[in-house]
Amino acid sequence: MPKVVFSVDQSKPMRDQQVPGHNRWHPDIPVAAMVRPGEVFRVECREWTDSQIHNSDSANDVRDVDLSLAHMLSGPIGVEGAEPGDLLVVDILDLGPVPQETGEAPGQGWGYTGIFAKANGGGFLTDYFPDAYKAIWDFNGIYATSRHLPGIRYAGITHPGLFGTAPSAELLADWNRREQALIDTDPDRVPALGLPPLAENTLAGQATGEVEARIAREGARTVPARENGGNHDIKNFTRGARVFYPVHVKDAKLSGGDLHFSQGDGEITFCGAIEMGGFIDFHVDLIKGGMEKYGVGTNPVFMPGNVEPRYSEFISFIGISVDHDTNTNYYLDATVAYRRACLNAVEYLKRWGYTGEQAYLLLGSAPIEGRISGVVDIPNACCSLYLPTEIFDFDVRPNKEGPVKQKRGQCAVSS
Numbered sequence: 502m503p504k505v506v507f508s509v510d511q512s513k514p515m516r517d518q519q520v521p522g523h524n525r526w527h528p529d530i531p532v533a534a535m536v537r538p539g540e541v542f543r544v545e546c547r548e549w550t551d552s553q554i555h556n557s558d559s560a561n562d563v564r565d566v567d568l569s570l571a572h573m574l575s576g577p578i579g580v581e582g583a584e585p586g587d588l589l590v591v592d593i594l595d596l597g598p599v600p601q602e603t604g605e606a607p608g609q610g611w612g613y614t615g616i617f618a619k620a621n622g623g624g625f626l627t628d629y630f631p632d633a634y635k636a637i638w639d640f641n642g643i644y645a646t647s648r649h650l651p652g653i654r655y656a657g658i659t660h661p662g663l664f665g666t667a668p669s670a671e672l673l674a675d676w677n678r679r680e681q682a683l684i685d686t687d688p689d690r691v692p693a694l695g696l697p698p699l700a701e702n703t704l705a706g707q708a709t710g711e712v713e714a715r716i717a718r719e720g721a722r723t724v725p726a727r728e729n730g731g732n733h734d735i736k737n738f739t740r741g742a743r744v745f746y747p748v749h750v751k752d753a754k755l756s757g758g759d760l761h762f763s764q765g766d767g768e769i770t771f772c773g774a775i776e777m778g779g780f781i782d783f784h785v786d787l788i789k790g791g792m793e794k795y796g797v798g799t800n801p802v803f804m805p806g807n808v809e810p811r812y813s814e815f816i817s818f819i820g821i822s823v824d825h826d827t828n829t830n831y832y833l834d835a836t837v838a839y840r841r842a843c844l845n846a847v848e849y850l851k852r853w854g855y856t857g858e859q860a861y862l863l864l865g866s867a868p869i870e871g872r873i874s875g876v877v878d879i880p881n882a883c884c885s886l887y888l889p890t891e892i893f894d895f896d897v898r899p900n901k902e903g904p905v906k907q908k909r910g911q912c913a914v915s916s
Contacts, residue, residue: 502543503541503542503782505545506536506544507522507544507576509545509546509575511602511606511608514547515547515573521704522574522575522758523716523756524570524571524572524704524723525698525716525717526668526676526721526722527668527673527721528673529716530577530705530706530708530716530720531706531707532577532579532752533575533576533707534576535578535579535580537581539784540784541784542783543781543782544578544780545599545778545779546573546758546759546760547778548608548776548777549662549758550566550571550776552605552606552607553567554635555605556607556611557913558649559635559913559914560633560635560915562635563913563915564618564621564632566615567702568696569702570704571724572663572723572724573704574663574723575756575758576754576756576757577667577706577752577756579753580752580753580785581752583753584789585669585750585751587748587792588747588748588787588792588795588797589745589746589786590744591755591784591785593661593738593743593782593783594784595782596661597659598612598760598777598778608777610640611777612637612638612776613775614638614770614775615771615772616630617771617772618632618915619632621633624865625773625839625840626769626843626844627692630770633914633915634858634913634914635912635913636649636650636862636866636913637913638763643656643657644656645775648910649862649912649913650912652893652895653863653892654894655868657775658763658809658810660736660737660738660806661738661761662758662761663759664730664731664744665730665746666729666730666746667749667754668727668749674719676727677698677721680695680697681695683695695725696724698720698721699722700717700718703716728798728800729801730746730801732759735803736763736765737805738806739805739808740806742804743803743804744803744804745788745795745802745803747792747797747801755783760781762776764865764866765865765866765868765871766870766872767865769861769865770862770864772865773862773864773866774865812868812890812891812892814891815888815890816887817886817888818842818845818886819883819884820842820844820885820886821838821841821882822834822841822883823841830880832880833879835882838881839871839873842871845886846860846864850863853895856909859909867888869887871884871887872886
């Protein structure tokens with residue numbers, strides 16, 4: 502087994518670990534461990550909410566989740582010799598749920614998918630599903646099944662939702678300025694347009710005193726993806742993936758977590774993947790001066806992993822940039838088009854007996870493929886959603902006899 506450079510006791514909150522992680526981006530968070538280029542090592546991770554979600558049949562925990570705690574990141578891991586302007590080469594060698602453990606923490610044999618309430622983050626379809634819902638998934642090797650979504654079984658594309666390098670002080674200031682400017686355009690919007698720095702529940706690793714206070718005042722929330730990487734939620738960041746991260750500070754300071762057993766493209770429920778704690782094994786290297794050499798300044802570059810389920814047949818749903826509820830046309834708006842593709846899939850699955858909430862949870866967690874199919878044919882963008890037919894234990898394809906509607910239970914709901 503690779504050397505564990507960041508360990509986690511799943512029975513304890515991240516704050517109480519022997520070496521605590523962090524939940525804000527800031528250049529002054531102290532390095533938790535150092536590695537050398539060419540080294541292989543293991544990082545253990547808590548589930549992203551610090552195990553606020555339980556293996557239960559109530560979604561009150563999703564409704565009441567405290568997002569000021571998110572995300573629980575392991576690290577930072579310093580890389581010897583890394584300097585601003587380099588590219589950090591990160592290979593994902595292996596990852597998975599907490600090995601050989603069952604218990605109360607997500608990742609100990611189970612995980613969950615949540616629909617967040619509109620008042621607490623919402624999701625891609627929050628105007629249609631404004632309340633909190635949840636599905637619990639049990640792990641059996643590479644497969645996941647759920648008592649809340651009967652008739653479905655699929656192999657997951659296990660991956661980290663969130664990894665990245667620390668921002669420089671200048672880059673952090675840019676984030677905070679531009680995101681606050683966006684929030685100021687509609688400061689009372691629900692859900693909010695962004696999440697500015699928040700001192701409450703800040704976890705700053707091993708920082709103390711004035712450094713800890715400064716991190717709490719200035720640290721960027723971890724919810725979005727940014728130039729340093731961050732919360733990309735790309736399902737193909739799996740075994741065999743290689744990521745080239747821009748280095749903005751000395752030692753690079755690689756951090757991450759938010760492990761997913763599976764996820765559909767878009768993670769549309771916001772907490773749309775099958776969330777879990779677990780482990781991830783890395784190999785790292787450096788390309789000196791790589792940011793300038795390859796023109797990589799505002800984003801990481803990655804090579805997808807070569808491990809994924811072998812599904813060969815899909816039923817696909819199309820969306821165009823028209824809001825059919827108001828009969829309003831939008832100009833080449835891919836977000837509207839993908840939202841309509843998702844809603845079309847939800848409506849189809851309801852014909853087989855699933856509730857809308859169950860269908861929504863499925864589309865966020867199963868290995869669906871989302872594609873931008875056309876953004877040039879004015880006025881309508883076209884997006885498509887590919888749903889594997891083999892994940893169902895019945896024939897979900899259209900036929901002359903029509904869908905066989907059966908009672909398929911219900912997901913966990915909030916009171």
